[in-house]
Amino acid sequence: MxxxxxxxxxxxxxxxxxxxxxxxxxxxxxxxxxxxxxxxxxxxxxxxxxxxxxxxxxxxxxxxxxxxxxxxxxxxxxxxxxxxxxxxxxxxxxxxxxxxxxxxxxKPFIPPMKNVDKKENVFTFLDFASAKAVKEYANKDTRAVVIGGGLIGMKAAEGLSKVCKSVDVIEFAPRILPSILDEKSAKSVKKYIEKEGGIKFHLEDTIVEAKSSGKRIKSVILKSGRELKCDLLVVAVGVxxxxxxxxxxxxxxxxxxxxxxxxxxxxxxxxxxxxxxxxxxxxxxxxxxxxxxxxxxxxxxxxxxxxxSGGAEKIEKSYSVNAIDFYGFRICTCGLINASGEKYTDKVRINGDEYKRLIFEGNRLVGFVLINSSTNAGIYTSLISNRVDLDTVQGDIMDNPSLLMFDKATRTTKLTGSEQGVRL
CATH class of the missing domain: 3.50.50.60 (FAD/NAD(P)-binding domain)
Structure with missing residues (x-):
């Protein structure tokens, strides 16, 4: 073959x-x-x-x-x-x-921006070649601008903040990391990144055009009318x-x-x-x-x-799961974190820098957002993956859940992934 x-x-x-x-x-x-x-x-x-x-x-x-x-x-x-x-x-x-x-x-999506195309200091950030090009171009005097406050843009901004004079992030949505964070958690993460990384954010905004000198961009003009000095532009709007x-x-x-x-x-x-x-x-x-x-x-x-090759493996379950950190700030998300409608409910607990949000559909867990609170991410993920009926749970899973909160049948056939189970 x-x-x-x-x-x-x-x-x-x-x-x-x-x-x-x-x-x-x-x-x-x-x-x-x-x-x-x-x-x-x-x-x-x-x-x-x-x-x-x-x-x-x-x-x-x-x-x-x-x-x-x-x-x-x-x-x-x-x-x-x-x-x-x-x-x-x-x-x-x-x-x-x-x-x-x-x-x-x-492949990267490049939105229309006047006077940006083919400039030598414009980069994407999706593969090693683009990261290598950015690293070779950036230095301690570089004023970097990143358009896109999603996962790719934020990781680019974090890396650039270690080597550049300044980093500005422009995001069209009203919050950063809109695909994995809700409004409350996004605010706390943004505040932390501003403090630790010195990154400046421009939310609900976008680039409409750039000013250039020869083959290089010198500044970008935002929809809001603000002008930002720019020695290096990373386009991370999406893929x-x-x-x-x-x-x-x-x-x-x-x-x-x-x-x-x-x-x-x-x-x-x-x-x-x-x-x-x-x-x-x-x-x-x-x-x-x-x-x-x-x-x-x-x-x-x-x-x-x-x-x-003649095997029998099949996809049984697909759902979104993310684990990422910014300057040591750990974020874990899973499932339907942006679910809306009457059939969904949620619970939120905030304790200092710790944030926990659980999303439910009826009596089943269907999503979570954990910030600096990932100790029980494995159990929560298993509850989602196996669609465990929470009526089998003793206690509140918003607390620190353990396997002992679940009846024996649930422990052995769902949470441990074994019909025979393990001794608990």
Missing amino acids: KYVIIGASAAGLATAESIRKNDAKGEITIITREDYLPYSRPSISYYLKGKVTQSDMLLRKPRFYKSNSINVVTGAEVKAIDTEKKLVKAGRKSYPYDKLCLATGS RPETSLAENAGLEVNRGIITDTATMQTSNKDIYACGDCCVSRDMLDGSSKIIALWPNAVEQGIVAGSQM
């Missing part, structure tokens, strides 16, 4: 490893447009602030690929997929496949699934690549997809969405690789 995987981040590597577990002899080829072996994308902000080196970021040592007979083709842009001849065309080479997996990830190859190959696409969400098989029986490029079904509300998160990409890659 010949297996080809397009994309070499979390999903692509997980696919290759899963294939090799089932098929010891099949030919596995990973093709990536990047010039590097698979690496940890979440680490690029740590690289920017000097906490890790390039070699530290590698997901596997180079010898791993040799010992497992996995051929990684770097610096190769895939131009087309010929589904009739079953060929992947990259540069002047073609790679035949019996089974193909698209792990093409996402879009990379679906062009899938569309051109005739696969079903609707925002992301459409798959059988249990097996990751696309509309073509010999092509699979996984990671940020494809649509997932959220187990908590049944919605179809892009769940662009590392754990989700890995799980989908494992399943895709298994299915491609």
Whole structure:
């Protein structure tokens, strides 16, 4: 069997490893447009602030690929997929496949901004190449501006604050990290980051144009009319699934690549997809969405690789989960944190820098936001994942829950993940 995987981040590597577990002899080829072996994308902000080196970021040592007979083709842009001849065309080479997996990830979204395009001091912040370019450009005299106060923009801002003279963050929403924080928690996180990082925020605003000198931006003009000096601009407004190859190959696409969400098989029986490029079904509300998160990409890659090589792994549960920190401020979120409507309720507890918000649908936990209060994140996640009926709970889970709060059946078959259970 010949297996080809397009994309070499979390999903692509997980696919290759899963294939090799089932098929010891099949030919596995990973093709990536990047010039590097698979690496940890979440680490690029740590690289920017000097906490890790390039070699530290590698997901596997180079010898791993040799010992497992996995051929990684770097610096190769895939131009087309010929589904009739079953060929992947990259540069002047073609790679035949019996089974193909698209792990093409996402690409930065660049909003229209007058006089910004093609300036040499404008960067994105989605991969190692962009992080490396930012690091080489920034210095102690740099006045940096980041447009986008989401996860990518905030990690870029944190890294830049370690090396730059000043950092301004512009966010269109009324709060930072709008996808993972509610209004109350966002205020406390913003206040902490302002204090620890010296970052200045401009909420409910955006860039409308830039002033430049030659090929460089010198300042940006905001919708509010404010002008900010700018030596370096990072555009981190958001990402879009990379679906062009899938569309051109005739696969079903609707925002992301459409798959059988249990097996990751696309509309073509010999092509699979996984990671940020494809649509997932959220187990908590049944919605179809892009769940662009590392754990989700890995799980989908494992399943895709298994299915491609004759295995039986399937996706059982998909939902959003995040764990991230800013200047030591730990944030854990999971599930439907922005749920609204009469069927949802929540409970909030604030104690100094600790913030805990639990979201419920009837008598089940469906989401949480934990700030500096992540001790019980594992139990809360298990309650969500296993849709545990909270009528089985003794006490209030807003306190410090333990397994002993649950009846034996719940402990053994749901919270521990074992039908036989463990002694508690």
